[in-house]
Amino acid sequence: MAIELSKEDRAQAIASIERYFLDNFEQKIGNISAGALLGFVLEEIGPSIYNRAVSDAKERMLMRVEDLEYEVREDEFQYWSKFNQRKP
Secondary structure: OOOOOOOOHHHHHHHHHHHHHHHHHHOOHHHHHHHHHHHHHHHHOOHHHHHHHHHHHHHHHHHHHHHHHHHHHHOOOOHHHHHHOOOO
C-alpha cells in the first residue's frame, strides 16, 4: 500500500522541504527536487513510520480492551442478594 498525501499536504510538505534546505544548508532546492525527495521519503521511509504507528495504535487499543472488563463489568446473579441484605 503506497502512502499518499492529499494535494494540499503534499504542497505543504514540498514547501517545508524547500525551507529546510534553505535554512539549514543555505541552498535553494527547487520544487521538482523537493517533490522527488518527498516521494523517495514516502516510499522508502514512510512504511517504517506507518508500521510503527499501526503497532503503537494496536498496543494502545489492546490496553483499552483489557481495561474494558474492569470498567464495565457487572456482578452476576445479584437479584437475591438485595433481598438477603434486607432480612433481619
